[in-house]
Amino acid sequence: MAQHDFFGHMWWHGRLRGHGYRITVPRQVILDVLHSREGHLSAEDIYIEVRKEYPQIGLTTVYRTLELLVRMGIVFKFDFGDGRSRYELSEGPEGFRHHHHLVCSVCGRVIDYSEYLDSEQQLLDKTEAGLSEKYGFKITNHLIRFYGLCDRCQSGE
Amino acid sequence: MAQHDFFGHMWWHGRLRGHGYRITVPRQVILDVLHSREGHLSAEDIYIEVRKEYPQIGLTTVYRTLELLVRMGIVFKFDFGDGRSRYELSEGPEGFRHHHHLVCSVCGRVIDYSEYLDSEQQLLDKTEAGLSEKYGFKITNHLIRFYGLCDRCQSGE
DNA sequence: ACCGATTTGAAAATGATTTTCATTTTCAAT
């Protein structure tokens, strides 16, 4: 089990090395936190959590490491409009984790969903081809998000 | 023509009044600027432009007015990731202006597009119904955006 | 163990947006 976790969490090890980056304690602890907490964490959320394991960590290092991980595609960075960036591991145990978000306009809650990715892909294929042709734009990435009221916030509005 | 502009630009007049807001000079000038410049303007862009007509304007008022207009659905507020919010009139001369954006990851250019809205609507209908059922989420709004390389930025990468 | 290059962390800087508050403007009632 510790062995399993070891192999399960060390995949990014080689990835960093491959890009010439060093494996450091802060980076390990930050990645541990990202693995342990499934959610949409702010830099400060992560900072607070990391401090429990490694109290000398600096918030600066958290920001820098997140930037690095985002640049390498290991972490996603989102802006849900609450004034701070939110970070999330881009791949789970079963590989790449393609999903989108439902954002409650009232309480700010964010819900992951991954339904209808097939229908979505149909639209994307058609759209990407057309836009590529019309605007000469080479699409690499997309953002789909729904805003509205979560179940809790519907009773009373 | 002046007459046409008058009627063409005064529709928001009644809208503000209807909500109990006053018609003020700063608000008129800010809306004029939003009408005159088709684009994705930052608060400061607007501030600079408004100052030409009304030099005593304060940046604070620009922010406050934009917030008001966004709250009333007259203006859209976007975050394209360059550290400042971008604002855009939500309706053009032909009515509500439903469109999405292509964002160049290299130069930051933002291109409007409104193709494939019908195909998009199909996906949205299906998705909204399903998500509403599964998560009890009442969708009011959506965000679709493509990232990639604009034509200019493709030669050389 | 050693050394040069990379990484870290504390403190200061940055910069967009918000808050404060005294003054000015709007507009319904006179």
Add this chain to the structure above:
DNA sequence: ATTGAAAATGAAAATCATTTTCAAATCGGT
């Protein structure tokens, strides 16, 4: 046209997430 209460404005200060600076600590190939 005048008045006055409420709403709106603008200058300055405050806020606050993120970035920059730079001296000290750490990493990893030798």
